[in-house]
Amino acid sequence: MLALYGTGVSDGIAIGKAFILQRELPEIPEYVIPHEYLEDEIIRFKRAIDASRQQLLEIREHIPANAPPEASSFLDAHLLMLDDKMISMAPIDTIRQQQCNAEWALKTQRDTLSAMFEQMDDHYLRNKKIDVNQVVNRILRNLLQQNYDEHEKMSPGEIVVADDLTPADTVMLKHNRIRAFVTSLGGPISHTAILARSLGIPAIVSAHSATQYVRHGEEIIIDGKRGMLIVAPDAQIVAEYLQRQKDILKLRQELNRLKTSRGITSDRKRIHLLANIELPADVRAAAQAGAEGIGLYRTEFLFMNRAEPPGEEEQFRSYVKVVKALPKKPVTIRTLDLGADKQVDGGRAGTAITINPALGLRAVRLCLHDTSLFRPQLRAILRASVYGQVKMMIPMLSSQDELFQVLELIEETKSELKRKRIKFNPKIPIGGMIEVPAAAISADLFAPYLDFFSIGTNDLIQYTLAIDRVDDAVNYLYDPLHPAVLRLISLTIQAGKKARIPVAMCGEMAGDPRYTRLLIGLGLMEFSMHPATLLEVKKIVLHSNAAKLNRSVQRLLNVRNTREVHALVEKLGYS
Ligand code: PEP
Ligand code: MG
Secondary structure, eight states: OEEEEOEEEEOOEEEEEEEEEOOOOOOOOOOBOOGGGHHHHHHHHHHHHHHHHHHHHHHHHTSOTTSOHHHHHHHHHHHHHHHOHHHHTHHHHHHHHHOBOHHHHHHHHHHHHHHHHHTOOOHHHHHHHHHHHHHHHHHHHHHTTOOOOHHHHOOTTOEEEESOOOHHHHHHHHHTTOOEEEESSOOTTSHHHHHHHHHTOOEEEOOTTHHHHOOTTOEEEEETTTTEEEESOOHHHHHHHHHHHHHHHHHHHHHHTTTTSOOBOTTOOBOEEEEEESSGGGHHHHHHTTOSSEEEEEGGGGGSSSSSOOOHHHHHHHHHHHHHHSTTSEEEEEOOOOBTTBOOTTOOTTOOOOSSGGGSSOHHHHHHHOHHHHHHHHHHHHHHGGGSEEEEEEOSOOOHHHHHHHHHHHHHHHHHHHHTTOOOOTTOOEEEEEOSHHHHHTHHHHGGGOSEEEEOHHHHHHHHHTOOTTOGGGGGGOOTTOHHHHHHHHHHHHHHHHHTOOEEEOSGGGGOGGGHHHHHHTTOOEEEEOGGGHHHHHHHHHTOOHHHHHHHHHHHHTOOOHHHHHHHHHHTTTO
16 A cells, blocks of 8 residues: 655545556657658648647537536637647748658657747746647647547546646546546646536646556545545555545535525624635536625636637626626626736737736736726626626735726726716725735725725735745745734734725635634634635534634734644634
């Protein structure tokens, strides 16, 4: 028996036989093509591109009907790449100029593109390099007539172990009813990891050398929550995990019963539990979890994986779809938070690559810099506001001036709509995300001009502790319980209370059951999170006493030893 560890990216337990998916390309041959055969070689290259396109289209056909839209958008991105000149034309020039075979021309082009991406600092573009490699390798396999028939050999119930998987592979795994997957490479925010979560497959990434330690057909256990892979477990471990599987199922059924109960603590404090969504289709999961509304709608996802940004009409339709799907419930539409790790596809003009993208022109800064992007969105949100309880939320505010500029633009947009006799809610609540330390420290200066705050702990932690949230190497420093973070959260909640405006939290911390009691104790009344954790958090809320927690947390804030803080948070509510 052997245990390997990686990063768990999609929860759940799976027990089954390993299917090792070997994806190594053979040595790429290099040979000279006589002049008279050059055009035939080019035709061979074009046929390989066509075959690759056909394969991707077939995979798209297999996407389950209930799969999220991301599933097909990743495939669409790969299909678009097949048409990109850098991939479909450049090798043809090389074949002609160097009189070499198609595989060699394509390999040379792949190496050039890889070297180019390698020099880029931007996380999104680094991810693009993986996509380009996956597309090029597919064409190479077709040129080398290395068939893509691994999937057919897989049997339902198996667990795939691979060095890396493409998003297209992930869709096929689901189609083939594969139970789970483990990869040696990859990160928690890779396309593949995102897909695993949306498709509901337990998954582990960056389990280094997994393909070397696991043999084909061997029994393995995947613990997606802990990021643990157990190879050849003994009977006792298998029995333990079978029991855990049953417990998880029972717990899910139990939690489902809480769907319609209100989030009220034992001392009758009302705690509102809302959901975060990325795309209109996510509303279904939010409704299924009994969310009281949407606390964060990340609108930037509508702008990704496409060459052109969506226009005002398309944005308007998306917002109205969400609002109509949740009648009488608040929907908090966050204005564009593009930039940093969330770049759009298509390399639109103006999105220059900077050294520190997280500290650069992102979110509200980008919107104020390029109002041609911002104004249509403001119009679309205002127009959607007549269809329900729409709120608008501004990300990454760091100075009062920025806020004043945004408010002015909103007023201008309202006047424009009024002139054109287009309906909107003139009293639409405008909130600000508190996710930059400067905003948290001076929250009292923002409060008089806003209708609500929402604390974005993902960025607040990144900026307070100076750790890039997508850099594996500094993940170990990520600590929501760092005294500086707790003080900033507390400051924001207090500033909101003083100004009598509601304070919500929509960062990952709000959906982590380990911190629910701490946050109630700090006075937080509104939590917005991934729908999957909502009922677990609700259960804790129902069993908490807010007044007692408030007293314990006040004591905890004065503890001068960080380790002790961690220990006390674990015990909160049990003492
Ligand atoms: C946050 O920063 O906590 C947040 C909710 O926004 P995002 O994760 O989209 O940056
Ligand atoms: Mg943020």
